[in-house]
Amino acid sequence: MGAHSDLSPAREETVVEMVARIGGMVPAALDAVRAAAGFLGRWKAIVANLEKLWACLPILSSHLGQLETYDNALCRELLQSVAETLAVTTDIAGRCRAPLTAGKLQLRSSIDAMAVRLDVNLRDCELLAKIGELYNDASSSPPLDDTSTCVQELPRLLAWLQMSHTEAKNLALDGLLQALHQDEKSVVSILDDANVSAMVQLLTASWPMVVREKAATMVCHVAGSCCKDLLVSQGALVPLIRLAGSSSVVGRQKAAVALHHLSSTSYSAAWVVMSHGGIRPLVEMCRQKRGDSVSQSAAAGTLRNISVASDFRQALADHGTVRVMVDLLGRDDAVLESKEHAAQCLRNLTAGYNGDELPQAVLSEGALRALLLYLGDNDNTHEAAVYAIHNLVRVISTSSEGDTTMKRLAGEQGCVPLLVRTMLEHESKDAREVAVEMLASLATYPPNAKEMNKDDKCVAGLVQLLDPIRYSTANKYAIQCLLSLASTNKRCRKLMVSHGANGHLRRLSDLNVQGATELLHRLEGGRLRSLFSSSKQ
Structure with a gap:
């Protein structure tokens, strides 16, 4: 029997026994630390944490019965780590006896590492004790429905x-993501600095990718709520930028969406994205052919947010x-939201023109043609594109090279027929007016005027815009354009007259609209010369 007893497996120590054993280790560790020489400030902080740990153990022990199976397993791992930390603490403190001679730098490094480990153990013990209290409170509550149960579980999940412990964080994220789908408002309302900070820390490369992806998904949800400023203040932007450039498809997508939300909060948030290398991965997401439309749209939106700041x-x-x-506007595989972000970004990049080269570069990249094609395909989403085109009008009309290079470039890119089509066919009054404004600017370059003269519908449409009853702000641009066309082409002047330009111009002249009298004289003068010429024959 004795031999048989010796071969039987040893009984596993219970968590209650582990707590009791650790409780006996703390006084020895305290005595060793208090007797240690040197590094008095560090030892004083360690004594304070040991005392807190000692006070926490009875609380933890009283709630052990309330913990579920997983929490008990976690508690066992935690207590084993605490026991190891106490042993190391006692050992290091025992080596610090006066007088200290050699190895001070290495000893100080060991003390610092041990202090960090003790701090982590203390925090985990306090959190586990808190979880036990939550179970104790829940056991005395009446049965709840699924949604209420989800809300009740939130404090435990956040603990x-x-x-x-990595697995604790992993399971916490699983539970929180499930809770978000059931009751997002309740989850968001309970988050504080500590919870958000814990989420943000899980975005860093020190954690497994599966954990980072779940944390990014959580942050992505929260970033769309009222927690934007909290996420930014807890440093979420930089790890999100790193994740946006990673090889993880899920991580990139969630990071892109979160950055889209957070970059809209303030100038400083946009600055962090730009200054920490965020532009490059965002541009790459937009450039990808047949890529993830969610990531593409979010990346374009983030670049739009950054472009708000000059x-x-x-x-x-x-x-x-x-x-x-520009490419996004013309791509068939790009979703409408991505194109709208692109139009808004181009609008911002061409805003506030004062002679600098950036808006000219936008024009040279074919932005005007792309915006016009976008306008033609989307009658209901035009505002950003119209404003962007309006900015490009200003670029062309105020550029030092506006009479030649910029107008020639726009003509060579095939913008004149697109502008004519927009002026004649677009449902939006704003789009039609900005089109005729651009035509008026381009018409002063003879090759562009020649192209307009080839299209009889262009002249007819411009004459219709002269009607002071139907239109108002477009009158002056139509007059400017017709003046340019009338000065170079006799056939065009006859076409204007045949479409009733003179009657409109007389009314506009009475209203003192700029250019109306000059154009009327040009048309009527040409007509009188034609009559005199006929009478002489």
């Missing part, structure tokens, strides 16, 4: 999230943002 626009251009936005 797991802050523990150092300080950042040149940096965006330097990273190829203009070309990417």
Whole structure:
């Protein structure tokens, strides 16, 4: 029997016994630390944490019966780690006896590492004790429905999230993501600095990718709520940028969406994205053919947010943002939301023109043609594109090379027929007016005027815009364009008259609309010369 007893497996120590054993180790560790020489400030902080740990153990022990199976397993691992930390603490403190001579630097490093480990153990013990209290409170509550149960579980899940154990964090994220789908408002309302900080820390490369992806998914959900400023203040932007450039498809997508939300919060948030290398991965997401439409749209939206600040626009251009936005407008595989972000980004990049080269570069990349094609395909989403075209009008009309290079470039890119079509066919009054404004600017370059003269519908449409009853702000641009056309082509003048331009011009002249009298004299003068010429024959 004795031999048989010796071969039987040893009984596993229970968690209650582990707590009791650790409780006996703390006084020895305290005595050793208090007797240690040197590094008095560090030892004083360690004594304080040991005392807190000692006070926490009875609380933890009283709640052990309330813990579920998983929490008990976690508690066992935690207590084993605490026991090891106490043993190391006693050992290091025992080596610090006066007088200290050699190896001070190495000894100080060992003390610092041990202090960090003790701090983590203390925090985990406090969190596990808190989980036990939550179970105790829940056991005395009446049965709840699924949604209420989800809400009741949130404090426990958030406690797991802050523990150092990887599996605890992993399971916490699973539970929190499920809770978000059931009751997002309740989850968001309970988050505080510590919870958000714990989530943000899980975005860093020190954690397994599966954990990073779940944390990014959680942050992505929260970033769309009222927690944007909290996420930014807890440093979420930089790890999200790194994740956006990673090989993980899920991580890239969630990071892109979160960056889209967070970059809209403030100038400083946009600056962090730009200054920490965020533009490059975002541009790459937009450039990918047949890529993830969610990531593409979010990336384009983030670049749009950054372009709001004039300080950042040149940096965006330097990273190829203009070309990417122009391409997005013309791509069949790009979703409408991506194209709208692209139009808004181009609008921002061409805003506030004062002679700098960036808006000219936007024009040279084919932005005007792309915006016009986009306008033609989307009658209901035109505002950003119209404003962008309006900005390009200003670029052409105020550029020092406006009479030649910029107008020639727009003509060579095939913009004149597209502008004519927009003026004649678009449902939006704003789109038609900006089209005729651009035509008026381009018409002063003879090759462009020649192309307009080839299209009888262009002249007829311009004459219709002279009607002061139907239109108002477009009158002056139509007059400017017709003046340019009338000065170079006799046939065009006859076409204007045949479509009733003179009657409109007389009314506009009475209203003192600029250019109306001059155009009327040109048309009537040509007509009188034609009559005199006929009478002489």
